[in-house]
Amino acid sequence: MSLPFTAPLAAHEHAAYADAAAMVAALRPEQPVYCIRPHVLREAARHFVETFPGKVLYAVKCNAEPAFLDALHDGGIRHFDTASLPEISVVAERFADTASYFMHPVKQRGGIRAAYRQHGVRHFVVDHADELAKVLAETGGATDLVIVVRLATARGAAVYDLGGKFGASPVQAAALLRQAHGAGCEVGLSFHVGSQCLTPGSYTAALRLAAHTLDLAEVPLSVIDVGGGFPVAYVGLHPPPLEDYVAAIEAGLAGMGLPAECELWCEPGRALVAAGASLVVRVELRRANFLYINDGVYGSLSDLKYAGLRFPMRVLRPVGDRVEVLEEDLGEFGLFGPTCDAADMMEGPYRLAADVREGDYIEIGQAGAYTLELRTDFNGFCPTASWRSATVPSCRRPGWSRSRSHS
Ligand SMILES: Cc1ncc(COP(=O)(O)O)c(C=O)c1O
Known part of the structure; x- marks a missing residue:
């Protein structure tokens, strides 16, 4: 079943999509996008x-x-x-x-x-x-x-x-x-x-x-x-x-x-509010089992570093006009945020599709709490005044799809 969600967009753009994959298919966003449920x-x-x-x-x-x-x-x-x-x-x-x-x-x-x-x-x-x-x-x-x-x-x-x-x-x-x-x-x-x-x-x-x-x-x-x-x-x-x-x-x-x-x-x-939003980020580079993504510790993801919380994640891969959701054949990855600061790193490990690559998106679940509110303008990434969101009424949320049940 697909449920609707709302995702936030830039300065501040907002639109409605069936789910996060539909949002990625429509926007191919360069900036992180909040999918609000x-x-x-x-x-x-x-x-x-x-x-x-x-x-x-x-x-x-x-x-x-x-x-x-x-x-x-x-x-x-x-x-x-x-x-x-x-x-x-x-x-x-x-x-x-x-x-x-x-x-x-x-x-x-x-x-x-x-x-x-x-x-x-x-x-x-x-x-x-x-x-x-x-x-x-x-x-x-x-x-x-x-x-x-x-x-x-x-x-x-x-x-x-x-x-x-x-x-x-x-x-x-x-x-x-x-x-x-x-x-x-x-x-x-x-x-x-x-x-x-x-x-x-x-x-x-x-x-x-x-x-x-x-x-x-x-x-x-x-x-x-x-x-x-x-x-x-x-x-x-x-x-x-x-x-x-x-x-x-x-x-x-x-x-x-x-x-x-x-x-x-x-x-x-x-x-x-934690479960009320997911965050869709893009992979800008893969170096071995580290992914450089477009959000991080100075943006929405400081809880990953400072509290060591492992948020549920899955890969969304654009293929032609479609977006595939990859939740199997997983490997372990660390994440780097977009800024030049070496502290902008989230060790994990986070389990993601083993063949994740540049241009893929990662949907991060449980992202409604202490995320958007903590964004900074540091280094010009994740600017506080321009961010994107989408409402997604439909949601199979990341990490909730298989045997694990999170609430
Ligand atoms: C005074 C006060 N009340 C409530 C909260 C909310 O806490 P939580 O998000 O853990 O429920 C905080 C969080 O810092 C707080 O400082």
Whole structure:
């Protein structure tokens, strides 16, 4: 069965094709092309909203492109974890029935003022007393605020540790909670167990730390926010289903004795958008078992290098007017990105048709998260202002075609 997809095009061109192969047949693109699958995004959003027993805030930083935001909104997302004023503005311009939450622990003063006054943002994260003072000052000592204190959590089994940069200890967090409560604000607690967290128990452990913090603070809690980190499948990585994470979170909450009116939130990014796009890149040169391709570490593919994630891939080969999909007789390859920097290299190994050659395309799956959003203009490749996309309603996604099942 072939499902439709949408792929993004240059500056910014966009068109619809039946699938990635049809897009390659029509365009023979010189630039990387995003093939966006709105139905996959809608379904991921719907599943998360139906499964998580609280508010689901989409972490906009993961992918702020309108096609993604619209599909998530269609799937039921109404709350957005925003980290900056531009992210708040993108959401506000697009939707009339949503709320944004300012979840970055370090904010610019002007951003706080505009978020509060122009966009009606009332929820702000802090992890330091000076940041709390800043929020109170820039909102004119407002008492209609919810101050959410971010706790630092221990490094668990997450691919990306987010604990080193942000987060307060339980003692510091308890002091912040008391201070914010004393200033007339409602208060909440949040944490982030790290991105692509492979063990549901990390959430239970973080909630134990939250319970301890609350014992120290002795203030009524309005919000408990378990953050993001919910994982997706990559080659060789098959994390437990979302239901297991929800069970672990409920186990953690059971020990907290929270009042019934305390809201539960989460802030997923990757889990909502990774599967919603593939990226089609072109092979510019083959040198033994290394392929030089037209996207890389300074474009959309830094997760391949820095997180060592192996995204599912398959070769699309133009043959006359047709495009063949090659998924058998595989060999192992490393990839070089297009820039002159030697660091622009993704070791892999990635399994691709053994006879892959210059002029072939590679469709890279699970490419909706932390990809497009991280592009740079470095060396003139993957320019941020000119990129291509296509909607592909039809999709047999790379890596999902045979015995392996990824979601
Ligand atoms: C505060 C915060 N919330 C949510 C997220 C989304 O995380 P993930 O994509 O792992 O779900 C991030 C990612 O960096 C984050 O920093």
